[in-house]
Amino acid sequence: xxxxxxxxxxxxxxxxxxxxxxxxxxxxxxxxxxxxxxxxxxxxxxxxxxxxxxxxxxxxxxxxxxxxxxxxxxxxxxxxxxxxxxxxxxxxxxxxxxxxxxxxxxxxxxxxxxxxxxxxxxxxxxxxxxxxxxxxxxxxxxxxxxxxxxxxxxxxxxxxxxxxxxxxxxxxxxxxxxxxxxxxxxxxxxxxxxxxxxxxxxxxxxxxxxxxxxxxxxxxxxxxxxxxxxxxxxxxxxxxxxxxxxxxxxxxxxxxxxxxxxxxxxxxxxxxxxxxxxxxxxxxxxxxxxxxxxxxxxxxxxxxxxxxxxxxxxx
Amino acid sequence: xxxxxxxxxxxxxxxxxxxxxxxxxxxxxxxxxxxxxxxxxxxxxxxxxxxxxxxxxxxxxxxxxxxxxxxxxxxxxxxxxxxxxxxxxxxxxxxxxxxxxxxxxxxxxxxxxxxxxxxxxxxxxxxxxxxxxxxxxxxxxxxxxxxxxxxxxxxxxxxxxxxxxxxxxxxxxxxxxxxxxxxxxxxxxxxxxxxxxxxxxxxxxxxxxxxxxxxxxxxxxxxxxxxxxxxxxxxxxxxxxxxxxxxxxxxxxxxxxxxxxxxxxxxxxxxxxxxxxxxxxxxxxxxxxxxxxxxxxxxxxxxxxxxxxxxxxxxxxxxxxxxxxxxxxxxxxxxxxxxxxxxxxxxxxxxxxxxxxxxxxxxxxxxxxxxxxxxxxxxxxxxxxxxxxxxxxxxxxxxxxxxxxxxxxxxxxxxxxxxxxxxxxxxxxxxxxxxxxxxxxxxxxxxxxxxxxxxxxxxxxxxxxxxxxxxxxxxxxxxxxxxxxxxxxxxxxxx
Numbered sequence: 149x150x151x152x153x154x155x156x157x158x159x160x161x162x163x164x165x166x167x168x169x170x171x172x173x174x175x176x177x178x179x180x181x182x183x184x185x186x187x188x189x190x191x192x193x194x195x196x197x198x199x200x201x202x203x204x205x206x207x208x209x210x211x212x213x214x215x216x217x218x219x220x221x222x223x224x225x226x227x228x229x230x231x232x233x234x235x236x237x238x239x240x241x242x243x244x245x246x247x248x249x250x251x252x253x254x255x256x257x258x259x260x261x262x263x264x265x266x267x268x269x270x271x272x273x274x275x276x277x278x279x280x281x282x283x284x285x286x287x288x289x290x291x292x293x294x295x296x297x298x299x300x301x302x303x304x305x306x307x308x309x310x311x312x313x314x315x316x317x318x319x320x321x322x323x324x325x326x327x328x329x330x331x332x333x334x335x336x337x338x339x340x341x342x343x344x345x346x347x348x349x350x351x352x353x354x355x356x357x358x359x360x361x362x363x364x365x366x367x368x369x370x371x372x373x374x375x376x377x378x379x380x381x382x383x384x385x386x387x388x389x390x391x392x393x394x395x396x397x398x399x400x401x402x403x404x405x406x407x408x409x410x411x412x413x414x415x416x417x418x419x420x421x422x423x424x425x426x427x428x429x430x431x432x433x434x435x436x437x438x439x440x441x442x443x444x445x446x447x448x449x450x451x452x453x454x455x456x457x458x459x460x461x462x463x
Numbered sequence: 464x465x466x467x468x469x470x471x472x473x474x475x476x477x478x479x480x481x482x483x484x485x486x487x488x489x490x491x492x493x494x495x496x497x498x499x500x501x502x503x504x505x506x507x508x509x510x511x512x513x514x515x516x517x518x519x520x521x522x523x524x525x526x527x528x529x530x531x532x533x534x535x536x537x538x539x540x541x542x543x544x545x546x547x548x549x550x551x552x553x554x555x556x557x558x559x560x561x562x563x564x565x566x567x568x569x570x571x572x573x574x575x576x577x578x579x580x581x582x583x584x585x586x587x588x589x590x591x592x593x594x595x596x597x598x599x600x601x602x603x604x605x606x607x608x609x610x611x612x613x614x615x616x617x618x619x620x621x622x623x624x625x626x627x628x629x630x631x632x633x634x635x636x637x638x639x640x641x642x643x644x645x646x647x648x649x650x651x652x653x654x655x656x657x658x659x660x661x662x663x664x665x666x667x668x669x670x671x672x673x674x675x676x677x678x679x680x681x682x683x684x685x686x687x688x689x690x691x692x693x694x695x696x697x698x699x700x701x702x703x704x705x706x707x708x709x710x711x712x713x714x715x716x717x718x719x720x721x722x723x724x725x726x727x728x729x730x731x732x733x734x735x736x737x738x739x740x741x742x743x744x745x746x747x748x749x750x751x752x753x754x755x756x757x758x759x760x761x762x763x764x765x766x767x768x769x770x771x772x773x774x775x776x777x778x779x780x781x782x783x784x785x786x787x788x789x790x791x792x793x794x795x796x797x798x799x800x801x802x803x804x805x806x807x808x809x810x811x812x813x814x815x816x817x818x819x820x821x822x823x824x825x826x827x828x829x830x831x832x833x834x835x836x837x838x839x840x841x842x843x844x845x846x847x848x849x850x851x852x853x854x855x856x857x858x859x860x861x862x863x864x865x866x867x868x869x870x871x872x873x874x875x876x877x878x879x880x881x882x883x884x885x886x887x888x889x890x891x892x893x894x895x896x897x898x899x900x901x902x903x904x905x906x907x908x909x910x911x912x913x914x915x916x917x918x919x920x921x922x923x924x925x926x927x928x929x930x931x932x933x934x935x936x937x938x939x940x941x942x943x944x945x946x947x948x949x950x951x952x953x954x955x956x957x958x
Contacts (some may be wrong), residue, residue, distance in 0.1 A: 180846025181854075186502065187588040188510025189853060189880075190867065198584045230502035231655065232639045241655060297686060304694040312690035314680065315657060410682045410691070412656030420656075423816075424502065425846040 152453060160446050167438045168220075172213050175431050181205075182229040182425040203229050216431065225432040230424050235432045238417060245315055246406075246413035249329050249336070250398040256337035257344055258391065264341070265348025270375060272353060280345065287342025296335035296408045303331060313409040332409045336402060340394050347390050351383035358382075384455055392448035396441035490956045492676035493937070495949055496688065496697040498704050500681035501659070503639035504650065506625040507580060510588035512866065512947035515625035516701065517659055517679050519948035522563075523628035523644035526554055526573065527619050531953075533777070533868075533945035535623050539568065539645060549614030549899050556605045560668040562631045563649045570607040574599045576629045577609065589626040589867075616899040620869065625946065647672050647952055657681070661951070673939075673955035685818075692718070692932055699933040699940065701949050704818070706764040712932050721931040723942035724777050727864035728770060729819055731827060731922030734858055736882040739808055746919035748798035749860075750788035752834040753827060757790075759925050762822035766928035772916040773871050776926055777943065780908040784916040788923065795834040807835025810859030814840060815848045819927060820862040827862070827922075853880045864927045868946060871908070872896075874915050883920045 183199040184191065200206050204215075219226055225235035268280040304312040316328040355361060356379055364374040403415030410416075414433055421429035499513040506514045506523060520528055520538075528538035537543075540554040560568040579585060581593035595618070598610040611618065621627060634643035642650050647669065648661040659679045663672060680697055682688045685705035691697050692712070703709065703720075712718040731753065739745045755769035768776050771784030799805065814824040821842065828838045838860060843851070852858045865873070875892035877884035888911065895907045916923070929944045939953035 178846075179850045180844070181850060182846075184849050184854065185846050186509050186511070187586070189849075189865075190591060191510065191588050192590050194583070195586060195588070195590050199586050202586065232503055233655075238655060297690075300690045300694070304690060304696075308694065311696045312694035313682065313687050314691070314696060317654070407684045408687050410657075410680070410684065410687050412654060416656055420500065423844055423846065 156446050156449050160442050163442050168217055171431055171434050175427055180425040185425050226428045228426055228429050230426045235429055242414045242417050245411055252329055252333040253336035253398050254395055257341035260341040261344035264345040268349045269352035284342040284345050287339050292335050292339050293404045293408050295338050299331045299335055315411050332405050336405055344390055348387050351386045352379055355379050355382045388451055392444050396444050399440055491674050493674055494678045494697045496680045496682050496700045498683050504642040505638045508586040515947040516949050519625045521648040521951050522642050522646045522650055524646050525622055525628045527623040529623050529946045531941040535620055539629055550611045552609045554607050560645050562645055563643045568645050569604040570601040572629055572631050573607045574601050575632045587626055592621040614897045614899055616904055672952045677951050703930050703932045706766050719933050719935050721942045723929045725927045725929045725944040726775055726868040727866040727927030728773050729864040729924045729927050732861045732863055732881045733921050742802050744798045744802040748795040749922050750919045751791045751795040752831050753922050754790040758823050758826050761826045766930055767925040769925050770923045772912040772923055774912045780905040782909045782912045787916050792834050809837045812838040812840050813852050813858045813861040814842050815845055824862050856880055871911055888914050
């Protein structure tokens with residue numbers, strides 16, 4: 149197990165190193181200069197030069213890359229060009245919105261998908277299965293921002309149960325914070341739940357056809373006992389993979405939902421930073437997301453090993 | 464007995480009316496929504512209008528200031544004297560003005576602010592406003608003398624800009640995140656990406672405003688803006704981004720729609736140095752190919768005033784020159800044929816993100832196609848636009864709203880991105896800048912407007928409207944936008 153973990157860890161570090169180089173190169177070639185964006189159309193050349201010097205944009209790109217990577221290794225992500233506050237503080241503030249939102253959405257999607265998937269698999273071909281499959285088909289096809297707008301229309305504008313957007317902050321207590329994240333979390337969760345339910349169902353159906361399931365029934369377990377003890381547990385591997393991917397997606401992919409609900413999360417930060425060419429913020433946030441995705445995958449790999457002992461010995 | 468009963472009744476009545484009055488005054492905070500969040504809060508070192516929208520005159524004040532109707536009135540300067548030759552301005556400052564940190568605002572602060580803005584390493588985005596200043600000297604704590612190299616008829620106007628507000632040397636290092644000004648509101652809190660909170664300054668030198676607290680929220684998505692307003696999450700949307708939704712607000716008794724004007728001349732900017740636009744006849748053909756009202760109706764849902772030159776129609780010196788570029792496709796075709804482009808030509812049309820450009824661009828491209836000009840639409844972000852169009856001058860046509868007030872002077876800069884190089888116009892601007900007599904200035908401004916209209920420098924489209932949406936109970940809002948600002952001092956709730 150330890151060897152397996154170390155090997156995974158090494159590939160994690162290598163991936164991060166390559167990612168940092170690619171991110172920096174790709175983002176730095178985008179046309180546009182943060183200083184001229186800030187100073188607008190009436191700026192004089194000497195003013196621009198003064199600002200570029202102040203922002204540290206007058207040194208060469210390799211130097212800036214090394215400074216950036218070196219800083220990150222010591223936990224210093226640099227200072228935002230536009231906001232002029234430390235990038236790490238900005239990211240930390242935004243994570244307090246994006247991370248709970250992703251976890252909330254993931255919890256909701258799992259809570260919906262597991263029962264729906266298991267129910268559909270257990271009732272394969274029956275009306276219940278058809279209904280669940282139809283609903284999930286719809287869930288996969290409809291984009292989450294459309295769900296978001298419908299939720300706002302019904303629950304914010306007409307029923308007034310929730311605000312149309314914005315984040316109330318955690319200072320008012322856990323409930324206030326969660327309440328303001330509920331509509332966005334549902335909008336994010338529904339399409340994910342649809343995908344997850346379909347994966348759960350098909351994984352479970354595969355398992356149900358396996359020989360060991362027949363053996364389980366033969367040794368005297370009821371359909372239900374066999375399903376829960378041997379079926380669901382074995383179906384967890386593909387489901388975990390999808391959950392891992394979904395978490396990364398939820399963290400990085402909530403840009404549109406954060407726009408629709410004007411939430412001060414990471415996605416919105418990146419969106420603003422890209423348009424103002426606040427390159428250091430974009431680079432750092434993307435790097436952080438890459439780090440999150442790679443780490444989650446690492447944890448999922450470890451979780452496989454925990455669920456399936458064969459994986460540990462194979463390496 | 465009868466007397467005391469009556470007295471009791473009267474006092475009960477007085478008490479209840481006091482309660483009602485108390486209730487009527489209960490609401491003294493407001494939530495204002497805007498599309499863009501300021502990058503930081505220093506109006507003297509960035510071009511972002513979002514900064515001024517929050518802090519202008521609320522947190523920071525200048526020697527002079529803009530009023531809602533566009534006039535310039537005394538601000539921190541109580542009065543001034545101008546020397547006979549028009550080069551020395553002696554400002555008398557208001558007594559008893561303090562910064563939010565308690566320190567006094569005096570002539571030294573004025574000198575510091577102006578010297579900082581015009582310094583060699585200044586990061587002021589409108590450094591040209593201060594270019595004429597040769598000396599700033601402190602006469603006594605409440606008197607400051609500004610000397611100009613030559614007379615400048617715009618000087619008091621320039622000093623009203625958000626880029627010319629008075630800042631203090633003690634708090635300058637942290638101004639971007641903790642602005643300390645002299646205004647009626649102090650900076651309270653900024654949750655980045657979400658909101659900025661201002662609170663009433665109890666020590667304000669002027670009149671106390673009605674509102675105790677103002678929260679600025681930032682909602683960039685037009686759909687989200689609509690939802691936030693409809694769900695009554697916000698009280699005011701400063702400049703509502705989706706004109707198509709305005710009729711719905713107008714029909715709803717819960718809301719009021721305020722339609723005014725901005726200083727934004729929206730123009731089809733033309734690269735005057737690039738063939739075939741270096742030919743006056745081609746530029747004139749473009750002007751006649753455009754149907755301004757169709758663009759205002761189609762792209763802005765009717766909000767906006769057609770213009771025929773680069774000048775705001777609400778300004779007293781405005782000359783209506785729209786007839787010079789009336790919609791006439793036949794004349795446009797004739798002009799193109801005369802210039803040797805009977806079969807038309809191909810060009811590029813760069814469109815930055817705002818809807819006036821993206822929607823207006825589609826319509827203009829179709830109108831140009833009718834006279835044979837094939838304009839390839841290229842959508843760009845602002846950063847790209849600044850790099851390739853504005854700096855690189857690599858474009859044929861582009862659509863931009865020039866939002867700075869009184870910016871006709873940009874036509875005197877031959878290296879400006881549309882590259883209009885006319886020595887006569889440059890001489891005219893020289894004369895205008897050194898003219899202080901109001902009537903003479905009006906005459907010169909009229910000549911300048913006519914000159915650029917006759918040269919068809921750019922396709923003049925329309926004056927950008929300001930479309931505010933507010934709850935019905937809010938009063939005292941600026942209808943027009945003479946400068947980027949959300950002035951809180953007059954705002955209150957009716958009950």
